[in-house]
Amino acid sequence: MAKKVGFIGLGMMGNPMSKNLLKAGFEMIVWNRTVSKMKELVDLGATPAGSAKDVAQKTEVVITMLTGSADVQQVILEKNGVIEGLRPGSVVIDMSTISPSASRDVATEVARSGANMLDAPVSGSVGTAVMGALTIMVGGDEEVFEAQRDVLAAMGKNIFYMGTHGLGSYVKLVANSIMGTYMAVIAEAMCLGAKAGVPTEKMVEALKNTGASSRVLDLKSPLVLEGNYKAQFMLKLLFKDLGLALDTAASDTVPLPIIGLVRQYYAQALVEGRGDNDFSAIAAMIEKRAGTKLSKP
C-alpha cells in the first residue's frame, strides 16, 4: 500500500515538490494556509485537508515547506497544528530553511507526541524542484531518515545525512551564506575590470577558467550580463538566511566577519527596493555604487 504523505506549504517550491511526490505514487493529503493554492494539486489527485492537524491525522509522514521559523512553529505547534494530529511513529519532515534552534525546539515538541522530526532543507531553484533534482541536507535520527529515503528521493537527487536534529539546517545556512558571498564578490570584483574597460562578457568567459569558477558565476553571470533580475531565489529570502546564519553564529560564538559585511550589502539592496528580485540583483546595486555597468550595452 502506498505511503500516505501530507504536504503543507504549496508555494513556489512546495508546488513542484508535492507534484513529484504524487508522480512517485504516494497517496497525498495537502493543505495550504492560502486555500486556493491547493486546487492544482487536488486536480492532480491529492486529497485536500481542512487544517494542518487534519493532515497529520490522515498521514504517516507530514512535510512542511514554509518561509520562516515563525511559519513552521505556527503550522506545527499552534492550535489546529500538525502536533495535534500526530500519532506515535509519525514523522514530520520540515524542508523549510529555518534557524537550527527553532528546528530543534520543534523537534523536541514533536518527540513529546511519540513522533519524530527531520530537518531537511533543500538547495536548488524552482527549476531544480520541478526536475526532482534538489539537494537535501538532513538532520535527525538516522533510522528515521533511512525510513524516509523513498519520500525524499521523489524530490531530490543528492540527499545527505548530516547528523542530529538541526544539523541539516546548519548546513543549509552554511551553503546559502557562501552562495550569497560568491554573488556579491563576483559583482564587486568585476566592477574593477568593467570600470577599466574590460567587456563584461569576455571577462566572464575568462573568469570561468580561473579560480573564480563557481556555480554562481555559471548560473548568474548571464542574468547580470542581461540586467535580468527576475527572481529565481528572491533577494529578501537570501537576506533572511544570512540573518539566520549570523544569529546562529552569535549564539554559538562563531565570528563571521565576511558574511556580516555581505549581509549589509544585501540590506542596502533591500533599501533600494530589490528584495523581490533575484538575489543576483545585488550586482545592480554594486555596479551603481561603483559608477560602472556590468550588463552588456
Added chain:
Amino acid sequence: MAKKVGFIGLGMMGNPMSKNLLKAGFEMIVWNRTVSKMKELVDLGATPAGSAKDVAQKTEVVITMLTGSADVQQVILEKNGVIEGLRPGSVVIDMSTISPSASRDVATEVARSGANMLDAPVSGSVGTAVMGALTIMVGGDEEVFEAQRDVLAAMGKNIFYMGTHGLGSYVKLVANSIMGTYMAVIAEAMCLGAKAGVPTEKMVEALKNTGASSRVLDLKSPLVLEGNYKAQFMLKLLFKDLGLALDTAASDTVPLPIIGLVRQYYAQALVEGRGDNDFSAIAAMIEKRAGTKLSKP
C-alpha cells in the same frame, strides 16, 4: 625556421612554462637572475644568455615571468635590461601578475623602442603549468596578440584577449580577488557547521551540490580536511595580489569592501607565519579564531 623565444624568470611557474615552449619546438634563449636556475633548461637544449638585454638581442619574443611589479620594471627597464636589447618589431610578453598601471608604464617604454608589449598573466597552479593548460588573459594590441598565439598556446589552453594594455592584468586581479574571497568565506561559513558538530567531510560533500559549489571548494577542501597546507599558490602571493587589486581600485575609485576585509584576514594569516603555506591555510587561521576544527580528527 623556428621562432626565437626568450624566457626570463625560471621559477616555480617559469620552469614548466619554458619547458613547454622547448617541447613545442621554439628556439629558446633563457636567463634568470639566480643563474643556477638556468641549468635544467640549458640541459634540455635552451641557450643561456648573459643578461636580460642579451636575451632581447637574440630573440624576437621575450617572455617575463617574475614575482612583482618591481621585478618586471627592473628586468625590463633598468641597466642591461630587456629594453636595451629590443629591436623594432620585437614583442615583450609579461606573464607576471603585476599592477595594471605598472604594466602600462612598461608598455609605453617598450613602445618607444619600436617594440610591442602584451600583458598576459596566467591563472592556474604549477600542475596546470606543467600540463601546458594555463588560462592566459591578454592585454595589448590585438594583432600583436594574434601573431603570438602560437607561443601562448604552448603554455596555455584557454587564452582570452581582453583589450588594450593592462586589461589582462585587470582580469587577473579580478580572478584572484574572487578566488581569495571564495576560500576565506568557505572556511568562515564551514566553521559555523563544524562547531555545531557537522562532520566536515560530509558537509563538504553536501556543499558541492549547492550554490557553494566552486573550483576552490573542489580543489582546496581536501587539503583543508587533511590540514595539509603545502604551497601550490603561496598565501603571501595572494596577499600581494589582493593589495594590487585594492590599490588599483583606489586609483580607479571602485569600492571593494568585501575584498578589503578579506585582505585583512590574509594579513592576519601572514602575522601568524602562514605566508609560505598555500593560501588555503587561511582556513587554519579561521578555524582557530572560531574555536573549532575543520580538519578531520
